[in-house]
Amino acid sequence: MARVFSGIQPTGQLHVGNYLGAIRSWVAMQAEHDCVFSIVDLHAMTVPYDPAELPKRVLATAATLIGCGIDPERSVLYVQSHVREHTELCWILNCITPLGSLQRMTQFKDKAKQHQENVNAGLLNYPILQAADILLYKASLVPVGEDQVQHLELSRDLARRFNYLFGETFPEPQPHLTRAARVMALNDPTRKMSKSIPGSYVALTAPPDEIQSLIRRAVTDTGPRGEAMSPGVANLFTLLESFSAPETVAHFRTAYEQGTLRYVDLKQQLAEDMTKALAPIRERYLELMSRPGELREILAHGAQRARAIARETMEEVRAKTGLVLEASAASTVAPTA
Numbered sequence: 001m002a003r004v005f006s007g008i009q010p011t012g013q014l015h016v017g018n019y020l021g022a023i024r025s026w027v028a029m030q031a032e033h034d035c036v037f038s039i040v041d042l043h044a045m046t047v048p049y050d051p052a053e054l055p056k057r058v059l060a061t062a063a064t065l066i067g068c069g070i071d072p073e074r075s076v077l078y079v080q081s082h083v084r085e086h087t088e089l090c091w092i093l094n095c096i097t098p099l100g101s102l103q104r105m106t107q108f109k110d111k112a113k114q115h116q117e118n119v120n121a122g123l124l125n126y127p128i129l130q131a132a133d134i135l136l137y138k139a140s141l142v143p144v145g146e147d148q149v150q151h152l153e154l155s156r157d158l159a160r161r162f163n164y165l166f167g168e169t170f171p172e173p174q175p176h177l178t179r180a181a182r183v184m185a186l187n188d189p190t191r192k193m194s195k196s197i198p199g200s201y202v203a204l205t206a207p208p209d210e211i212q213s214l215i216r217r218a219v220t221d222t223g224p225r226g227e228a229m230s231p232g233v234a235n236l237f238t239l240l241e242s243f244s245a246p247e248t249v250a251h252f253r254t255a256y257e258q259g260t261l262r263y264v265d266l267k268q269q270l271a272e273d274m275t276k277a278l279a280p281i282r283e284r285y286l287e288l289m290s291r292p293g294e295l296r297e298i299l300a301h302g303a304q305r306a307r308a309i310a311r312e313t314m315e316e317v318r319a320k321t322g323l324v325l326e327a328s329a330a331s332t333v334a335p336t337a
Protein backbone atom coordinates (compact mmCIF):
# COMPACT_ATOMS: atom_id res chain seq x y z
CA MET A 1 0.00 0.00 0.00
CA ALA A 2 1.64 3.28 -1.09
CA ARG A 3 1.78 6.27 1.25
CA VAL A 4 -0.01 9.23 -0.37
CA PHE A 5 0.39 12.85 0.74
CA SER A 6 -1.44 15.93 -0.42
CA GLY A 7 -2.38 19.30 1.01
CA ILE A 8 -4.80 22.13 0.46
CA GLN A 9 -4.56 25.75 1.59
CA PRO A 10 -7.26 27.30 3.80
CA THR A 11 -7.09 30.51 1.75
CA GLY A 12 -10.82 30.69 1.08
CA GLN A 13 -13.77 28.54 0.14
CA LEU A 14 -12.89 25.31 -1.65
CA HIS A 15 -14.23 25.37 -5.19
CA VAL A 16 -15.13 23.09 -8.07
CA GLY A 17 -11.59 23.51 -9.50
CA ASN A 18 -10.10 22.17 -6.26
CA TYR A 19 -12.60 19.31 -6.39
CA LEU A 20 -11.99 18.27 -9.99
CA GLY A 21 -8.25 18.89 -9.86
CA ALA A 22 -7.51 17.36 -6.46
CA ILE A 23 -10.17 16.35 -3.92
CA ARG A 24 -12.02 13.95 -6.22
CA SER A 25 -8.89 11.86 -6.70
CA TRP A 26 -8.01 12.08 -2.98
CA VAL A 27 -11.37 10.50 -2.20
CA ALA A 28 -10.79 7.72 -4.73
CA MET A 29 -7.24 7.01 -3.53
CA GLN A 30 -8.41 6.37 0.03
CA ALA A 31 -9.73 2.95 -1.01
CA GLU A 32 -6.33 1.51 -1.88
CA HIS A 33 -3.67 3.69 -0.28
CA ASP A 34 -2.44 4.91 3.06
CA CYS A 35 -3.42 8.60 2.72
CA VAL A 36 -2.26 11.67 4.63
CA PHE A 37 -4.16 14.88 3.85
CA SER A 38 -3.13 18.21 5.33
CA ILE A 39 -4.82 21.59 5.64
CA VAL A 40 -1.74 23.67 5.01
CA ASP A 41 -2.24 26.79 7.11
CA LEU A 42 1.48 27.66 7.14
CA HIS A 43 1.40 27.89 3.36
CA ALA A 44 -1.67 30.11 3.60
CA MET A 45 0.38 32.66 5.59
CA THR A 46 2.55 33.46 2.57
CA VAL A 47 -0.12 35.82 1.23
CA PRO A 48 -1.91 38.59 3.17
CA TYR A 49 -4.56 37.09 5.49
CA ASP A 50 -6.68 37.91 8.54
CA PRO A 51 -5.50 36.01 11.68
CA ALA A 52 -9.02 36.12 13.13
CA GLU A 53 -10.42 34.46 10.01
CA LEU A 54 -7.79 31.74 9.61
CA PRO A 55 -9.12 29.30 12.27
CA LYS A 56 -12.64 29.60 10.78
CA ARG A 57 -11.26 28.87 7.32
CA VAL A 58 -9.39 25.85 8.63
CA LEU A 59 -12.57 24.41 10.14
CA ALA A 60 -14.58 25.19 7.00
CA THR A 61 -11.89 23.50 4.87
CA ALA A 62 -12.02 20.39 7.07
CA ALA A 63 -15.83 20.30 6.92
CA THR A 64 -15.79 20.68 3.13
CA LEU A 65 -13.21 17.91 2.69
CA ILE A 66 -15.21 15.54 4.87
CA GLY A 67 -18.36 16.61 3.02
CA CYS A 68 -16.63 15.61 -0.25
CA GLY A 69 -15.90 12.13 1.10
CA ILE A 70 -12.55 12.33 2.89
CA ASP A 71 -12.94 9.85 5.73
CA PRO A 72 -10.93 11.00 8.78
CA GLU A 73 -10.97 7.49 10.24
CA ARG A 74 -9.48 5.89 7.17
CA SER A 75 -7.14 8.74 6.16
CA VAL A 76 -5.03 11.03 8.31
CA LEU A 77 -6.65 14.49 8.11
CA TYR A 78 -4.89 17.20 10.10
CA VAL A 79 -3.70 20.82 10.20
CA GLN A 80 -0.09 21.40 9.11
CA SER A 81 0.87 23.80 11.94
CA HIS A 82 -0.27 21.24 14.54
CA VAL A 83 2.72 19.08 13.61
CA ARG A 84 5.82 21.16 14.37
CA GLU A 85 8.15 18.80 12.51
CA HIS A 86 7.05 20.38 9.19
CA THR A 87 8.91 23.62 9.92
CA GLU A 88 11.95 21.82 11.30
CA LEU A 89 12.37 19.66 8.19
CA CYS A 90 11.63 22.71 6.05
CA TRP A 91 14.62 24.53 7.57
CA ILE A 92 16.94 21.59 6.95
CA LEU A 93 15.76 21.38 3.32
CA ASN A 94 16.19 25.18 2.98
CA CYS A 95 19.88 24.62 3.56
CA ILE A 96 20.23 22.25 0.58
CA THR A 97 18.00 24.13 -1.90
CA PRO A 98 19.62 26.24 -4.63
CA LEU A 99 18.09 29.72 -4.69
CA GLY A 100 17.85 29.71 -8.50
CA SER A 101 15.47 26.76 -8.52
CA LEU A 102 13.02 28.73 -6.37
CA GLN A 103 13.20 31.89 -8.43
CA ARG A 104 12.27 29.92 -11.55
CA MET A 105 8.96 28.66 -10.12
CA THR A 106 5.93 29.74 -12.14
CA GLN A 107 3.68 29.92 -9.06
CA PHE A 108 6.17 32.21 -7.31
CA LYS A 109 6.24 34.54 -10.31
CA ASP A 110 2.40 34.55 -10.51
CA LYS A 111 1.88 35.14 -6.78
CA ALA A 112 4.60 37.82 -6.69
CA LYS A 113 2.70 39.62 -9.44
CA GLN A 114 -0.65 39.13 -7.66
CA HIS A 115 0.71 40.40 -4.31
CA GLN A 116 3.26 43.01 -5.36
CA GLU A 117 2.98 44.77 -2.01
CA ASN A 118 4.03 41.62 -0.14
CA VAL A 119 6.62 39.52 -1.96
CA ASN A 120 7.95 37.78 1.15
CA ALA A 121 10.54 35.03 1.62
CA GLY A 122 7.77 32.56 2.54
CA LEU A 123 6.30 32.95 -0.93
CA LEU A 124 9.69 32.07 -2.44
CA ASN A 125 10.27 29.17 -0.02
CA TYR A 126 6.72 27.82 -0.41
CA PRO A 127 7.83 24.78 -2.49
CA ILE A 128 10.44 23.84 0.14
CA LEU A 129 7.73 23.65 2.81
CA GLN A 130 5.71 21.58 0.34
CA ALA A 131 8.70 19.22 -0.07
CA ALA A 132 9.00 18.98 3.72
CA ASP A 133 5.27 18.09 3.94
CA ILE A 134 5.71 15.24 1.48
CA LEU A 135 9.06 13.89 2.70
CA LEU A 136 8.12 14.03 6.37
CA TYR A 137 5.63 11.22 5.72
CA LYS A 138 7.97 9.46 3.26
CA ALA A 139 5.12 9.62 0.76
CA SER A 140 5.78 7.86 -2.51
CA LEU A 141 2.70 9.12 -4.35
CA VAL A 142 1.46 12.71 -4.60
CA PRO A 143 -1.81 13.48 -6.39
CA VAL A 144 -1.23 16.78 -8.19
CA GLY A 145 -2.84 18.96 -10.77
CA GLU A 146 -0.79 19.96 -13.79
CA ASP A 147 0.00 23.31 -12.10
CA GLN A 148 1.85 21.60 -9.24
CA VAL A 149 4.14 19.36 -11.30
CA GLN A 150 7.02 21.87 -11.14
CA HIS A 151 6.85 21.97 -7.33
CA LEU A 152 6.81 18.19 -7.09
CA GLU A 153 9.92 18.06 -9.27
CA LEU A 154 11.68 20.14 -6.62
CA SER A 155 10.55 17.71 -3.91
CA ARG A 156 12.06 14.88 -5.93
CA ASP A 157 15.32 16.82 -6.41
CA LEU A 158 15.49 17.52 -2.68
CA ALA A 159 14.86 13.88 -1.77
CA ARG A 160 17.70 12.86 -4.11
CA ARG A 161 20.04 15.55 -2.81
CA PHE A 162 19.31 14.73 0.83
CA ASN A 163 19.89 11.02 0.22
CA TYR A 164 23.16 11.77 -1.58
CA LEU A 165 24.45 14.07 1.18
CA PHE A 166 23.24 12.26 4.28
CA GLY A 167 22.46 8.69 3.23
CA GLU A 168 19.34 6.94 1.88
CA THR A 169 16.35 8.35 3.77
CA PHE A 170 13.50 9.47 1.52
CA PRO A 171 11.71 7.74 -1.35
CA GLU A 172 11.43 9.95 -4.46
CA PRO A 173 7.77 10.97 -4.53
CA GLN A 174 6.01 10.21 -7.80
CA PRO A 175 3.25 12.42 -9.23
CA HIS A 176 -0.19 10.89 -9.52
CA LEU A 177 -1.59 13.15 -12.22
CA THR A 178 -5.28 13.87 -11.93
CA ARG A 179 -7.33 13.45 -15.08
CA ALA A 180 -9.13 16.77 -14.95
CA ALA A 181 -8.13 19.70 -17.07
CA ARG A 182 -7.44 22.92 -15.26
CA VAL A 183 -10.68 24.66 -14.44
CA MET A 184 -10.48 28.29 -15.48
CA ALA A 185 -11.84 31.39 -13.75
CA LEU A 186 -15.48 32.11 -14.62
CA ASN A 187 -14.84 35.85 -14.78
CA ASP A 188 -11.55 35.56 -16.69
CA PRO A 189 -11.14 32.22 -18.48
CA THR A 190 -7.51 32.95 -19.33
CA ARG A 191 -6.58 32.46 -15.61
CA LYS A 192 -7.20 29.48 -13.38
CA MET A 193 -10.15 29.37 -11.01
CA SER A 194 -8.78 30.43 -7.58
CA LYS A 195 -10.26 30.73 -4.09
CA SER A 196 -8.49 34.04 -3.61
CA ILE A 197 -10.04 35.64 -6.72
CA PRO A 198 -13.69 36.59 -6.03
CA GLY A 199 -16.06 35.90 -8.92
CA SER A 200 -13.65 33.34 -10.39
CA TYR A 201 -15.01 30.30 -8.58
CA VAL A 202 -18.08 28.32 -7.58
CA ALA A 203 -17.64 27.21 -3.97
CA LEU A 204 -18.40 23.54 -3.28
CA THR A 205 -20.74 24.70 -0.53
CA ALA A 206 -22.47 27.51 -2.47
CA PRO A 207 -26.26 27.76 -2.16
CA PRO A 208 -28.27 27.10 -5.38
CA ASP A 209 -29.03 30.77 -6.13
CA GLU A 210 -25.33 31.66 -5.91
CA ILE A 211 -24.42 28.83 -8.31
CA GLN A 212 -27.09 30.08 -10.73
CA SER A 213 -25.90 33.64 -10.66
CA LEU A 214 -22.17 32.81 -10.97
CA ILE A 215 -22.72 30.52 -13.96
CA ARG A 216 -25.12 32.99 -15.57
CA ARG A 217 -22.44 35.70 -15.39
CA ALA A 218 -19.59 33.44 -16.66
CA VAL A 219 -17.63 35.00 -19.53
CA THR A 220 -18.23 33.18 -22.84
CA ASP A 221 -17.06 34.99 -25.99
CA THR A 222 -15.01 38.11 -25.41
CA GLY A 223 -14.61 39.13 -29.08
CA PRO A 224 -16.22 38.09 -32.36
CA ARG A 225 -16.74 34.33 -32.70
CA GLY A 226 -13.70 32.70 -34.31
CA GLU A 227 -12.92 29.24 -35.63
CA ALA A 228 -11.77 27.80 -32.31
CA MET A 229 -13.94 27.50 -29.22
CA SER A 230 -13.31 30.47 -26.91
CA PRO A 231 -11.64 29.72 -23.52
CA GLY A 232 -14.82 30.66 -21.64
CA VAL A 233 -17.05 28.27 -23.61
CA ALA A 234 -14.41 25.53 -23.43
CA ASN A 235 -14.36 25.98 -19.65
CA LEU A 236 -18.16 25.63 -19.46
CA PHE A 237 -17.87 22.38 -21.45
CA THR A 238 -15.16 21.14 -19.05
CA LEU A 239 -17.56 21.73 -16.18
CA LEU A 240 -20.49 20.21 -18.07
CA GLU A 241 -18.44 17.05 -18.71
CA SER A 242 -17.77 16.80 -14.97
CA PHE A 243 -21.26 17.47 -13.65
CA SER A 244 -23.73 16.41 -16.37
CA ALA A 245 -24.72 13.13 -18.01
CA PRO A 246 -22.81 12.13 -21.20
CA GLU A 247 -25.94 12.50 -23.34
CA THR A 248 -26.41 16.08 -22.09
CA VAL A 249 -22.81 16.90 -23.04
CA ALA A 250 -23.31 15.28 -26.46
CA HIS A 251 -26.49 17.32 -27.01
CA PHE A 252 -24.74 20.65 -26.33
CA ARG A 253 -21.62 19.68 -28.32
CA THR A 254 -23.78 18.92 -31.35
CA ALA A 255 -25.60 22.24 -30.93
CA TYR A 256 -22.23 24.02 -30.76
CA GLU A 257 -20.97 22.30 -33.91
CA GLN A 258 -24.18 23.14 -35.76
CA GLY A 259 -24.00 26.75 -34.62
CA THR A 260 -27.34 26.55 -32.81
CA LEU A 261 -26.04 26.61 -29.24
CA ARG A 262 -27.57 29.28 -27.00
CA TYR A 263 -25.19 29.99 -24.13
CA VAL A 264 -28.12 30.78 -21.88
CA ASP A 265 -29.38 27.19 -22.26
CA LEU A 266 -25.93 25.70 -21.67
CA LYS A 267 -25.52 27.78 -18.53
CA GLN A 268 -28.97 26.93 -17.22
CA GLN A 269 -28.33 23.19 -17.64
CA LEU A 270 -24.86 23.41 -16.08
CA ALA A 271 -26.14 25.37 -13.07
CA GLU A 272 -28.92 22.82 -12.50
CA ASP A 273 -26.61 19.78 -12.75
CA MET A 274 -23.94 21.39 -10.60
CA THR A 275 -26.48 22.29 -7.93
CA LYS A 276 -27.71 18.71 -7.84
CA ALA A 277 -24.20 17.25 -7.65
CA LEU A 278 -23.02 19.65 -4.92
CA ALA A 279 -26.13 19.36 -2.71
CA PRO A 280 -24.88 16.40 -0.59
CA ILE A 281 -21.52 18.12 0.01
CA ARG A 282 -23.25 21.31 1.17
CA GLU A 283 -25.62 19.37 3.42
CA ARG A 284 -22.82 17.47 5.18
CA TYR A 285 -20.74 20.66 5.42
CA LEU A 286 -23.53 22.59 7.14
CA GLU A 287 -24.14 19.71 9.53
CA LEU A 288 -20.44 19.56 10.51
CA MET A 289 -20.11 23.35 10.82
CA SER A 290 -22.94 23.33 13.34
CA ARG A 291 -20.73 21.18 15.60
CA PRO A 292 -17.31 22.89 15.57
CA GLY A 293 -16.22 21.04 18.75
CA GLU A 294 -16.51 17.74 16.91
CA LEU A 295 -14.52 19.08 13.97
CA ARG A 296 -11.75 20.26 16.29
CA GLU A 297 -11.64 16.79 17.85
CA ILE A 298 -11.39 15.13 14.44
CA LEU A 299 -8.45 17.38 13.58
CA ALA A 300 -6.74 16.81 16.95
CA HIS A 301 -7.00 13.06 16.42
CA GLY A 302 -5.56 13.49 12.91
CA ALA A 303 -2.65 15.55 14.25
CA GLN A 304 -1.86 12.85 16.78
CA ARG A 305 -1.64 10.22 14.04
CA ALA A 306 0.43 12.52 11.79
CA ARG A 307 2.82 13.41 14.64
CA ALA A 308 3.60 9.76 15.29
CA ILE A 309 4.91 9.37 11.71
CA ALA A 310 6.60 12.79 11.63
CA ARG A 311 8.48 12.23 14.89
CA GLU A 312 9.99 9.00 13.66
CA THR A 313 11.19 10.62 10.41
CA MET A 314 12.70 13.58 12.26
CA GLU A 315 14.60 11.38 14.68
CA GLU A 316 16.24 9.75 11.69
CA VAL A 317 16.83 13.11 9.95
CA ARG A 318 18.37 14.71 13.05
CA ALA A 319 20.73 11.79 13.53
CA LYS A 320 21.79 11.79 9.87
CA THR A 321 22.32 15.55 9.66
CA GLY A 322 24.48 15.76 12.77
CA LEU A 323 21.94 17.30 15.11
CA VAL A 324 22.20 14.59 17.76
CA LEU A 325 24.91 14.79 20.42
CA GLU A 326 26.12 11.22 20.79
CA ALA A 327 27.05 10.21 24.35
CA SER A 328 30.46 9.08 23.02
CA ALA A 329 31.02 12.42 21.21
CA ALA A 330 30.19 14.39 24.37
CA SER A 331 32.69 12.38 26.43
CA THR A 332 35.55 13.28 24.03
CA VAL A 333 35.10 17.04 24.64
CA ALA A 334 37.70 18.22 27.11
CA PRO A 335 36.34 20.09 30.16
CA THR A 336 36.97 23.84 29.92
CA ALA A 337 37.40 24.53 33.61
Ligand code: AQP
Pocket (backbone or CB within 6 Å): 007, 008, 009, 010, 011, 012, 017, 018, 019, 020, 021, 022, 143, 144, 145, 146, 147, 148, 180, 181, 182, 183, 184, 192, 193, 194, 195, 196, 197
Ligand atom coordinates in the same frame (compact mmCIF):
# COMPACT_ATOMS: atom_id res chain seq x y z
N1 AQP B 1 -8.56 25.89 -11.11
C1 AQP B 1 -8.11 24.69 -10.77
N2 AQP B 1 -8.29 23.63 -11.60
C2 AQP B 1 -7.85 22.39 -11.24
N3 AQP B 1 -7.21 22.13 -10.08
C3 AQP B 1 -7.02 23.16 -9.24
N4 AQP B 1 -6.44 23.25 -8.02
C4 AQP B 1 -6.51 24.51 -7.57
N5 AQP B 1 -7.13 25.29 -8.47
C5 AQP B 1 -7.45 24.48 -9.52
C6 AQP B 1 -5.85 22.11 -7.31
O1 AQP B 1 -6.32 22.14 -5.96
C7 AQP B 1 -5.30 21.64 -5.11
C8 AQP B 1 -5.22 22.48 -3.85
O2 AQP B 1 -4.83 23.75 -4.18
P1 AQP B 1 -4.32 24.75 -3.07
O3 AQP B 1 -5.44 25.25 -2.28
O4 AQP B 1 -3.24 24.16 -2.27
O5 AQP B 1 -3.64 25.90 -3.86
P2 AQP B 1 -3.95 26.54 -5.21
O6 AQP B 1 -3.62 25.63 -6.34
O7 AQP B 1 -3.21 27.84 -5.20
O8 AQP B 1 -5.53 26.75 -5.17
P3 AQP B 1 -6.32 28.10 -5.40
O9 AQP B 1 -7.75 27.82 -5.33
O10 AQP B 1 -5.81 28.80 -6.63
O11 AQP B 1 -5.97 28.91 -4.10
P4 AQP B 1 -5.34 30.35 -3.96
O12 AQP B 1 -6.30 31.28 -4.58
O13 AQP B 1 -5.19 30.55 -2.51
O14 AQP B 1 -4.01 30.33 -4.68
C9 AQP B 1 -4.00 21.58 -5.91
O15 AQP B 1 -3.69 20.23 -6.16
C10 AQP B 1 -4.33 22.28 -7.19
O16 AQP B 1 -3.66 21.69 -8.29
